[in-house]
Amino acid sequence: MGGMIESQKNLWAAPKADGPLHAVVTIPGSKSLSNRYLILAALGAKPVTLVGLLRSRDTELMMGALEALGVTCAVDPSNETTVTVTPPADGRFHGNVDVYCGLAGTVMRFVPGLALFADAPVRFDGDEQAYARPMKPVLDGLEQLGATVEYHGEEGFLPFTVTPPAALPAESAHVSIDASGSSQFISGLLLVGSRLPGGLTLTHTGEKTPSLPHIRMTVADVNGAGGAASADETARVWTVSPRALQLPERVVVEPDLSNAAPFLGAALIAGGTVRVPHWPVETTQPGGLLPGYLERMGATVTFPEEDGVRYCQVTSDGTIRGLGDFDLTAAGEIAPSLAAILVFADAPTRMIGIGHLRGHETNRLEALVTEIRRIGGEAEELPDGIAITPGPRGNLHGAVMESYADHRMATFAAMIGLAVPGVHVVDVETTRKTLPDFVGMWRGLLGE
Template sequence: MPSEPWSAPVAAGPVDATVRLPGSKSMTNRALILAALADGPSRLVRPLRSRDSELMAGALRALGADVAEDGDDWLVRPGGLRGPADVQVGLAGTVMRFLPPVAALATGDVAIDGDPYARKRPMGPILEALRALGVRIDDDGRGALPFTVRGRGEVEGGPVTIDASGSSQLISGLLLAAPRFAKGVEVRHEGPPVPSAPHLEMTVRMLREAGVTVETEPDVWRVAPGAIAAREWVIEPDLSNAAQFLGAALVTGGRVSVPGWPADTAQPGDALRGLLAAMGAEVSYAGGTLTVAGTGAFTGLEADLHEVGELTPVLAALAALASTPSRLTGIAHLRGHETDRLAALVAELNGLGGDVRELPDGLEIRPRPLHGGLFRTYDDHRMVMAAALLGLALPGVQVENPATVGKTLPNFTTMWAAMLAPGTRQG
């Protein structure tokens, strides 16, 4: 059930906080897949506990894997993948795209469905790719949820061509299960550029860390068949979830530090360093801690966000409060995310008095005095985060259904309040 609207708190002055982030959703859900297909037990150290990761764990349990809590960790013991099974993916792109290739390795039928809006998210390319690899899938011709994978316990694999311009997850889903295919896989992308390239780099990196041979060239990925090594996966903090906290430093002219920031990472959120600096922030990194300081004023942003589209809602909120215009491009694919994020941002920012125009592949945002009001969130966690950032500067921002942020950051509103409390540090 939707939660009551949340009154986004207004900043009483410059923030000065240290914020410790929970684990990366992207790493957690990739590690869960690899652990469930590994040659022995694996441990996930400090994984994210959120709706998306719990949905992935639940789906793998339904297929026969043992995902058990062990303190702050998860211990995963592979089992014989089997159906019949009913799997719910919620609104989680990683679950709905990563799970079908795994289900194809199960013996028996696996029925997959999700939240109502999930049935609108792009799935056709991965379903057709699996069919080309010999997998039987019944979807009544929709190319979308719900559908049933008729698992036969094995997948032949081999070469396949896919248009993954809608989501890099369509390729990652094939790659993660490919070592268990008899011939591995050669995935060739044909179409407009694949978005979110850092997420593909993360997939390739984690496969290699599990002992899998992966070769890449532009728009081609080859995964050799073989064992996936059981191992310990230490989950990095979710850097994309740092966006709104670091953005608070700009809005309030304060300072926010995030410890545990990896020096070398494939996470798209690492791009926040350059993006926030381009808006006028002072960004420093020392001893594994990233610190962003505001100067009391910040400018708009002109940026191609094709590879880091998930940062768009928070950056758009910052841009609406900036002193100069912004142009955010390369993000047409956001129309197929948790909601049509471009239309949602135009509607809600303009609803608070903004001047935002939708472009064929992005947003144009011009400075204009804003006011409070209801900010609808469309069951999209990033919209909640964007609204909270606006609320720092605008009295009266009411955030619809803040509980939807449980998708990736269940304790968000508590963390937000702690950031604003004078003299406090989280962790």
């Protein structure tokens, strides 16, 4: 990274805020919940209608993957965020098919488990950048359950073929994997554990469990579909009993709280007030921790209700407190948004517990350091995170900032552009991964 910009094409001029913000921003449905619900709906026996489903590249890839396996995903012509999912009539997924994962971690790590229940081998491939994303732990888990994995490139990475076992384990299956690189390895196996004849006991052999809230989300969603999943987080062991899964006939998807981070965080960088409607009282999303983090940085956060709608309201005078040592293990996915805010703080911050971000859409720790330095800021990688040492805003300057085909790096750059004139973002459309109209939403945030 660093060095030459990969492409000078598709440059987007990030708008600078001319004054304090006063905006209401409606966030689309949660990607994490959307793709978990799609998987669980496919594992049921009856149609399920998902309301408020995120329509983005990642969810389109998930629906495409499921349809390749014989699942029907019917979009309501009057509302594209309402999708009815109908599983295969006989409960068997189609084999001898190709599944394209793009760059979606939830697709490449959740869908291979469905191949256990296919009638023939299933081939998986993805974007070129996806070839760098680790896959081996979840595939090792499938091999322990009797599947055969054939790699067509480097072992442990896309592309590969999963051949289902001749017979699934009749007794309780015990799987041990090191999921230190991603919570998705654990979630991918827990989602299918209920369909195993004897259930599943999964042990994580690593010392740390990344993004534990995402695993808790998976457990809660499996149980919400009639499963029986439980966790001993101290021992790093999860148990799933054999059960027939079936989501309710109608499921409403919460807004994506992590995608609220650039917009709510903008209130701290530019000052003013930003509100996000439909904020849940309780949630399994790691983004639910965001309001508390913004308060620690000096914002005032309230949750007013108007006409039955609950808002998260963030107000700031533009003063941002550095956080010193800041353990972000529970919500690493919002690290790029928090890093953008902390570039303008009054003291240094060491965000730790996020070493696994090196294996996301790009190496986010290296990317963040590169882009902060590109605008004249000071940052360095840590073994398990990133250190940001802010200076006067006047020391920062505009630049062409890379997005690395990573939606959260693109929104990071947009946030920097709120306070630094002359920021241009390479391929801002990579935000379509989770925010289909990020540019329009950003302009609305600024009252344009």
